[in-house]
Amino acid sequence: MFNRLCVIGVGLIGGSIARAARQHGLCDSIVGYGREQDRQNLQTAKQLGVIDDYTLELSKAVQGADCVVLATPVASIESIFALLKPLWSDSAIYTDVGSTKGSVIAAAERIFGFVPDNFVPAHPIAGAEQSGVTASVNDLFLNKRLIITPIKNTNPIAAQKIQRFWEQMGSLVSVMDVVHxxxxxxxxxxxxxxxxxxxxxxxxxxxxxxxxxxxxxxxxxxxxxxxxxxxxxxxxxxxxxxxxxxxxxxxxxxxxxxxxxxxxxxxxxxxxxxxxxxxxxxxxxxxxxxxx
Known part of the structure; x- marks a missing residue:
């Protein structure tokens, strides 16, 4: 489905996405990105085979990626968008896992002036009390709800591909308005x-x-x-x-x-x-x- 999957934030959710994508053959390679304080977690993720490689340089992480997943806390989404703006690729699909969608849409509008049509907002209704890549599992999303909240200008092909991505990881996908x-x-x-x-x-x-x-x-x-x-x-x-x-x-x-x-x-x-x-x-x- 994807050649290179980039996971920004390889914690419980990001790590579980990487594990499930690998298990179901949804990508050829997986790279993780984080900050300097995330280095140990990223090293652990590579040692566990959750990701193939990691980098602390976002430009290297997204280079050649045809799917980029923002798996960071909602409060950091805007700063991630700001870092991604000069690196944004029209040939890639971007998505997130934020628990609130209105704030994510607003953050994109503040950074880009609009919401890029190849960004597909999504939210997996799954989680655990533990955190970090060591808490990640292959089946976190199996039979769990996943909500996609496209807006008017969301590219329907990108939305359909993200929907298939989550469905093949075992999620029960629904499409919903952001406010709802x-x-x-x-x-x-x-x-x-x-x-x-x-x-x-x-x-x-x-x-x-x-x-x-x-x-x-x-x-x-x-x-x-x-x-x-x-x-x-x-x-x-x-x-x-x-x-x-x-x-x-x-x-x-x-x-x-x-x-x-x-x-x-x-x-x-x-x-x-x-x-x-x-x-x-x-x-x-x-x-x-x-x-x-």
Whole structure:
């Protein structure tokens, strides 16, 4: 499918893309790019066979590449675009893996004055709490959602090729409007991470005076698992998508206020109905997920 794949940012996601692309024969060679502080990680990636070679010079990394994947945190996308601008090739396809798409599109517009038609915004709905190339795996994207968010001027041939690329790595590809994507992810991913971080932050401070964590059951561990995620990455994601997240936080405050009132008035019937609706809604989600 591609002759030379360039992965900018060979971490969990970038490394897993490289592994999957190699496993499924989607490219002839893979080169990784990073900064000086990424040298050890890149050396490890080469030693593990995740990439064929690496360089700290972007011009060398993209030279001859017909597919360039930006697998860096969303906060760094604009600086990557700035570095790529003088090196941009009309014969290559560029894509990214950012968790927010509006911020990525805006970054491209600030750097280029427009969004290049051979840039295909994408977002794999996959990940783990670990980071770095040692956490990368061959099947991270197998049967996982991948959302492509083309805009009006996106080259349809480039978009189709990126779609095939992800499909051949086992992803379930959907095409979605940028604004719709950011709204959906704010509700299903960004807000849950904020909730987990906030709950553990609150209980962590309480735990300094008591033994809350010592007696935490399995449900606490399950609910707060995502609070083990990279704080820097999630700080950047939430800041980039704050316009979608803030209204959801307001809605959640209203829901918590409602539950507080039900407790204060001993309205256990309504409390039961609220909990029952939530349980049934989650079961509908699970049934839909299992059927897919």
């Amino acid at each position: 994507h950011d709204g959906v992810l704010a509700a299903t991913s960004h807000l849950p991470h904020i909730l987990a971080f906030a709950l553990v932050d609150m209980l962590g401070h309480k735990d300094e005076q008591s033994e809350i964590f010592q007696y935490a059951a399995g449900g606490f561990k399950d609910f707060t698992r995502i609070a083990s995620s990279d704080p820097t990455m999630w700080k950047d994601i939430c800041a980039a998508n704050k316009d979608e997240i803030i209204p959801l936080i307001e809605q959640l405050k209203g829901e918590l206020d409602k539950i507080q009132r039900l407790l204060e008035t001993n309205d256990t019937r309504q409390l039961f109905e609220t909990f029952t609706y939530a349980r049934n809604a989650r079961q509908r989600f699970l049934d839909q997920f299992d059927n897919n």
